[in-house]
Amino acid sequence: MNRLVNLLVAMSLVSAVRAEPLLRWQSGTPARPGLKLGATVDRTFVLDWRYTPPDWQTSICLIDDGLKTLVGKDGAMLYDYGGSGSAAGFATRVTLHLDDGEDRWVGQRIEDPRVPIVITEMLRNGIELRIQAFAVPDTAVWPSPPTREFVRRAGIPASQAVRMGPPRADLVLATLTNQGPSTVEVRPQVRVHSTKAIRFDKAAQIVWVGDRPMIGMLPGATVASRSERECVVVLPAMSLPPGESRQLVVPFHHSVDAITWSIEAATRALDAARAYWRKADLPYGRISVPDANVRAMIDSSIRNIYQAREIKDGLPAFQVGPTCYRGLWIVDGAFLLEAVTMLNRSAETRAGVQYMLNHQNADGSFELLTQYWKETGIVLWVIDRHEQLTGDTAWLRETWPRVERAVQSIQSLRRKASQDPAAPYAGLVPPGFPDGGLGGPIAEYTNVYWLLVGLESAVAIAARTGHTDQAAAWQREYDDMWRAFRKAAERDLAADAFGNKMLPVPMQRPLDRAPHKALWAFCHAIHPGELFAPDDPIMLGTLASLTDNECEGLVKGTGWLDTGIWNYFGGFYGHAFAWLGQGDKAAQVLYAFGNHASPLLAWREEQSPVGQGGEICGDMPHNWASAEFIRLSLHLLVFERGDELHLLEGLPPTWLTPGAKTTVEDVLTRFGPFSMMLRVSDDGQTADLEIRPPARRPPARLVLHTRDWAEAVMLDGRALVDGRDLSPTQRSTIRITIRLPGHQSP
Template sequence: MARTHEWMFYEVMWRSWADRARVPYPVPWWAQTAFRRWSDDFDPGTYESKEAAFASNALYRYWHMVGVKDHRQESLVGQAGEIEPVYDKYCLAFFLYDPAAGTVGVPQLAECGTVTQRMEAPHVPEVVTTFRAADGLGFTQRTFAVPVGPRQRDLTVTRLSVTGAGGPPREGWLCAAVLPAGPSGFQRHDRRDPNGTDRRLTFLRYLPDEARVETNSGWGPAFDTAPEYYGVYGNPDFSLDPATYLARSPFHDLAVSGKLNAALQAQDQVAGLCSAAFAWPFRVAGDEVFEVDVRLPVDLYSGAADLAELRATPAAELAEANRAFWTAKLIGQGVQPGLPDPVRHLTDLFRQARSQLLVLSDHGEIHPGPTVYDSFWIRDSSVEATACSLVGDAALAEHQLGTHYPGRFNRGTGRIGPCAEYGFYGGPHERDDHEWDSNGQALWAIGRYDRTAGRAAAFGAKLYTPYVIDGARWLRDNRDGYGLLHSGWSAEHLGERDKPHYWDDLWGLAGLYEAARLAERLGTPDVRELWAAFDDLKQATAASVRWVLDEQRRRGEWETYIPTGPGDVGRRDSTMIGAAAYFHPLRLHMGSKLGADVDRAARWTLDTMYGRFVTGGFRHEAAWNAYGPYLTTQLAHAYLLAGDAARMDALLGWAVSASMPRVDDRAVALGAWNEQHAFPVASGFTEVPYRHWYMGDIPHGWAAAEYLLLLRDILFFEADEDHDPHVYIAPGVRPHWVPDGESVTVEDAPTLFGAPFGYRLTHDASARTVTVDIVRAPERVRYVYPCRFGSVRSASADGRDVPVSGDDVHIPAGTRRFEVSYA
């Protein structure tokens, strides 16, 4: 049964949408999109009613994000410039009013005008929204987040400007609205968290002497210039009639009577739908500019001194400081992929993904998202930290792995389901959902970072006891009767939680492998013990996979595929995506760690998935009923490592497109991925599923990390670090990426060999040659160049011929320049 405030919100939204021609109301993009193809179907396992699902924005979780590196709270920016500080109970939106014509122009409605959006620059998290009303008048809004004052507290700033069009004077009102619903929804609560995050706006007050707003018990926006007109609206007589909210609103008053109610405060104890509007009259002629700056106190502020600190620095200086910081961080530091014009956008997206991970880092913990995923998972963070370490954000990776992983290491003597508590990596997520993949992920990430940081850092030595050795012993001692990890949920894209998943075992193997190699590097007495644990899990996993494959053949299956687990023999659906981890990120195929036959089966599983579940991107209908952007990128990465660069390129192209979807000529996202990409948005509403689907957060930290790792490995990746160390150079660079005379460059990139690497690849199309200059390289590391331009005819290294056999050219260690000729 719907709660009163959810039912009321649903009624007010759809009635406002239906009455928009008479009274324009800023119905959010996600609500309009739900009304576009409404269905009473919802996920009853998660939500109590269709109204609860709607108020939670269960279907269209798309928005943009700004935030401060390493701070806790981000702000979301909607498709019309609405700003929602994630943990504050309001949304700030802007619109125009023409008092002469009596028209209200809200950017949310296509009938009122056009909206364009972009990022200030790929490396600067500043959202620029431009609204142009039907009469030609409009405004530009720039939204960013910065630290301010001695304590460097978080502040979101939005700067608005109305510019004359070069003609006669134009007059109007630039207006701001404080509303309860934002880009993420109205109030999210579900059966697992019935109280949820209460976002109802039950009390609203404007303080004209301070030119700021109070929202419930917190601070709302503060205006640098006090508005000339204002009005605050609520439900003073506790009406249960939705029509009351339609009549008592600033948009109704402006459209019908041409003025605001001038009230300073209001309350709504029924539905929490208080609202307010503030107006600044303007007159611009020629190229004159009218500006208004608004500050949203995202951090904790209180009292006059804090208000003065919040306003101390001019907004223009804050904007410049924001751009300077991100330019220095993302262009002046870290890996700088140099790509030719046809694919220069990949570098832009690389920098954006870096900024998203840095913004999603909360005091060193990278969280997978800004709202429902704003907490710490071992699984996500293992990939995110590894990505950060390999693209130049090593300090964040070290803090996450060295500080926050030990904080999730359980020391109790109790039980977690069928497993021991002591030695298990996990907080509430991992413990409650029996996510048995976490120990393998923690050990894998610690071992990989120890390699990247180098021996001098001694990172692994600092964590070895007890975090590595006892975490590995937990993997050894907590397995079922078949030698596999127990049934559990682990990654939610794998299927049911009451079954075992090979994903857990593959991660366990990778973690034990890294633990054993770390023990070897440290010279501890535990080396044989750790290799024995690895071999035991390896034999159990390989035997189980072989049994499943044999059983599927016995049943007449003509395709070869490894299902999600041994309890799913013959389950030919998209949950088998977990097998992609065999290649990426775990690289178990290198050295055929589970045997050549399992290697072949894993490769054929990729092909089965590609043939059945890829339509541009990876369709995950078995669990999500949506596309999986980060799963698509994982599959692309698996194909890169398996040697199929063409399929890798096709999947990458879809993923890049999915980061910037447009619907009805509006930018739905600006270079970011959801955990799930809805079929309707992906298809321009040519495909709307008959049943509900699942939607996670955006930006999704794991997806951003996967993109960073993929582009980095497209440019180069390491192999056989422990025996025959070598680097694959430009293994994923496609011929159409590099026109004649163009170059691909990498400078000072961290490697798993503990030393940086860089090169310049130049293509001479007329001579059909590729020249690679090694700019910087680890010692005693050879190279492999998989030529993608054509069949190799000859190759030379530092002027000396090298043998050629096939299209993988092997170049000796120490080479400074090599050339490859192709047919």
């Protein structure tokens, strides 16, 4: 494939320009032969969490918190993830009950998308139990200054005590209300389950878990039962007249002595928690949409990303989740970093990129996961994309030695793969780990896709930093690998059950898994990789295989669960359609994606379709999902294609109701910060679109798409045809006359 034209363009532009010549994209680009759009679901543009997982957990920890406290669907406080023999991975699980029976779960909600106070409601025999669980943000509101006498009492070495982290407390503030006609007596219970040793210090009224004095109890609490892994503590009896309420507090302490909290102290702490979250300096408001539930998901996604983040080696590590994916994962981290950078937090993400770069091996590769060769290509894309968004070419030049070494490692991999010219992967890379539903090592294509993307980024980086000879050499490397890929792909094409001629991930034949399994990196090859021409038959056939496996608006069976739904695969899938000019389909996928979150605004990695079992897989909250929801929400409104910027291509029709306002405020693009506001008139007849184009390097084209919802588009008194260019440098206010189904023009 001839890349010379692109190389010359890349040498003169700040942004990377991809392989094939860009189409002159127009709104409502018709489906090409082989491009399937799938069926629409009922209430397409309604986000009501209809596909929520059967069970969920929610983070209540603080920003950059070292203690990742989670609350279960039943209100359980979940701690010590990863303990041997633990239930659902948590070594310690604590629940509050009305007495020794079982309460009926009524519901659970989060106080606000930006305020992770989890409220769980239970009911039994006319008594309502309302539990508010939250993290205390400041020791200044504690009833007494924190102490660490427990270290001496437990015989913990002083050096270990120093590593325990700052004092932290989580509180459960419970309200019991008698909804019945007569006075009742209630004796609430705290049930502590743990794989660690549990003991109750009756004199101090403290439950110890392992070597930690963890839970402070009310005076007068007694042990009802105790076993190796469970301790049931009965709190003092409460008399509840009809219609009246009583409160109690159960505190959880970490790295500090446990103390007793009064209701007054707990209430002050609750107010402090609300103030902490309302004042939190997080990148809210960069994207604001009329749909309150979509807006809630965006805000919650931002918050969850920062709750999962930690400071490691003095740098912010953007982590995927609080449990099994707590740590640096290169591919997940790449999209987390991009999402936060687009929200104009480049200083934070620069540090996050540096934390990622610090994991480069001596041979130039990145391989946090064994034989996950693709990580090197992903990091090259991260470097490329970060510089695109920030425009910091000086930083890119500083990073150049890492880029050179990374490309050398890819070249070394290709030489190794070609030692046997008869190997199915000759010219590509050795067998590796595909992930996303397939184990390894096997000969496969996920590593191929991402290393091709990485080489493209390396060519663009070399061009932008003036290394023209290196850019030309790496272009030849890319071209050679691309030819090897096309040859192998033609050999490995298969027909799926729907008759689609597509490229499965494994090279081995016969296939032992569904052909569409693990096509995540294929979607990335479409976008952000931009490897395929829009009419590429291999790409269209493979994408059609995904579309024919849609379920609940997403794709079934492409992850680890053969019959499950990989929720944030919806982000990859939606972006593929966005890149192909199918904004309406991308918007449909966004809503289906959102509908698989919990009502507390977070995603599990994978889950069964509704009514088809209760299988789950992966972390929760899963913040690659958070990043994908942010990315796709933004890209429905503002989308980069090479040196073009496209607007409103995926705007859902439900965002055009009377008085609706959609804003994008100083989000970063490869052209610089971009802002716009679309405001619908109160009568729903017209809309004004205000645009502030990026000024750092204006796009070659600024294209407005109104699909079939606009009757007329006027700029300075002249009519614009849908898809026609706007001025890429001048601020504009555009008047749009709206035409929706059932709408009558005045």
